[in-house]
Amino acid sequence: MTRITLENLAHSYQPKPSHDDDWALKPMNLTWEDGGAYALLGASGCGKSTLLNIISGLLVPSSGRVLFNDRDVTGLPTAERNIAQVFQFPVVYDTMSVRENLAFPLKNRGMPADQIAARVDEVARMIGMTAMLDHRARRLTADSKQKISLGRGMVRQDVNAILFDEPLTVIDPHMKWELRTQLKDLHRRFGHTMIYVTHDQTEALTFADQVVVMHDGRVVQSGTPQALFDAPEHTFVGYFIGSPGMNLLDAHVDGTTAHIAGAQIGLAHGYAPLSGKVQLGIRPEFLRLGSGTQGLPFTIHRIEDVGHHRIIRGKVGDADINVILPEAQEIPADASRVVPDPGRAHIYVDDWRVDPSARERAA
Numbered sequence: 530m531t532r533i534t535l536e537n538l539a540h541s542y543q544p545k546p547s548h549d550d551d552w553a554l555k556p557m558n559l560t561w562e563d564g565g566a567y568a569l570l571g572a573s574g575c576g577k578s579t580l581l582n583i584i585s586g587l588l589v590p591s592s593g594r595v596l597f598n599d600r601d602v603t604g605l606p607t608a609e610r611n612i613a614q615v616f617q618f619p620v621v622y623d624t625m626s627v628r629e630n631l632a633f634p635l636k637n638r639g640m641p642a643d644q645i646a647a648r649v650d651e652v653a654r655m656i657g658m659t660a661m662l663d664h665r666a667r668r669l670t671a672d673s674k675q676k677i678s679l680g681r682g683m684v685r686q687d688v689n690a691i692l693f694d695e696p697l698t699v700i701d702p703h704m705k706w707e708l709r710t711q712l713k714d715l716h717r718r719f720g721h722t723m724i725y726v727t728h729d730q731t732e733a734l735t736f737a738d739q740v741v742v743m744h745d746g747r748v749v750q751s752g753t754p755q756a757l758f759d760a761p762e763h764t765f766v767g768y769f770i771g772s773p774g775m776n777l778l779d780a781h782v783d784g785t786t787a788h789i790a791g792a793q794i795g796l797a798h799g800y801a802p803l804s805g806k807v808q809l810g811i812r813p814e815f816l817r818l819g820s821g822t823q824g825l826p827f828t829i830h831r832i833e834d835v836g837h838h839r840i841i842r843g844k845v846g847d848a849d850i851n852v853i854l855p856e857a858q859e860i861p862a863d864a865s866r867v868v869p870d871p872g873r874a875h876i877y878v879d880d881w882r883v884d885p886s887a888r889e890r891a892a
């Protein structure tokens with residue numbers, strides 16, 4: 530198994546890239562630790578597949594290096610990288626049975642027949658296809674074929690890493706949940722380095738120990754699901770993770786006070802003078818409704834009951850703001866303010882979080 534390091538990596542599909550937008554991947558340094566379960570998360574077009582294809586060897590980067598442990602594999606083809614890949618759509622041999630499909634990667638490696646049989650049985654159980662082992666792949670639904678692809682990706686235990694590119698797109702919702710749980714279980718048992726590309730935050734957060742968030746060709750944050758929720762390093766992370774995502778309010782910050790929409794609120798930290806686009810970010814979970822002169826002026830537009838909580842949608846000044854209210858909590862009849870929990874508010878300058886503790890450490 531393998532630690533994967535991306536060193537000064539960048540990629541452009543243009544022959545002569547001249548400005549920022551020409552780069553599908555902007556220069557990055559990133560390490561995927563040996564045995565980590567990672568999700569690579571981001572909106573369509575942010576560069577996830579490009580990055581995955583560079584790791585797998587389907588694409589040679591315009592600059593930088595890919596290291597598997599200390600070995601430079603940048604110029605090596607996929608076949609020499611000893612990795613397993615599962616793509617968005619099924620890649621199976623139609624004329625073979627399910628059993629033969631699952632056994633294929635092991636036969637290629639010259640594994641003894643009894644070991645192949647045992648491993649195929651184990652993987653078939655994992656993907657819920659034991660009863661279909663002797664069916665021809667051709668007759669199966671797209672959903673079942675994709676399960677075979679997943680099984681084939683997981684059947685070898687000696688691979689450096691397993692790369693998944695949106696593997697559950699064609700799987701029905703109930704099975705999705707089950708397969709994700711199986712993948713996590715497989716990771717716990719065998720400890721492969723796994724990278725799972727998705728644009729779905731639920732998939733990312735339930736599968737991965739570490740989530741790498743990409744935006745516009747850059748890695749904007751890599752961290753545990755909890756860290757991404759608690760302290761989004763970039764406004765995109767705040768907005769993309771969470772349902773609804775983090776609220777952002779234009780602010781003027783003066784020491785420990787934020788001036789927003791004609792009102793003032795206290796912050797948990799003091800900030801040096803800030804220049805650029807300054808915003809306060811606060812998740813809907815950490816706002817409460819109030820009245821009088823507390824907090825910020827808030828106009829309620831809509832209340833959505835989503836079962837275990839309610840989402841109050843409204844405005845502070847021109848900004849759309851969401852508040853999450855636990856089911857048991859009443860909405861005050863005179864609610865006209867939102868009050869942020871200061872310990873949960875973050876300050877962003879030009880979309881990047883300002884770390885207040887850096888200033889406090891220096892003081």
Ligand SMILES: Nc1ncnc2c1ncn2[C@@H]1O[C@H](COP(=O)(O)OP(=O)(O)OP(=O)(O)O)[C@@H](O)[C@H]1O
Pocket residue numbers: 542553571572573574575576577578579580728
């Ligand atoms: N073969 C290619 N030639 C030219 N441009 C490409 C090529 N493949 C991708 N791109 C561009 O590179 C950027 C990143 O695309 P990429 O497919 O890596 O993103 P993604 O996050 O995987 O998106 P999706 O989830 O839609 O697959 C996009 O602007 C895309 O249009």
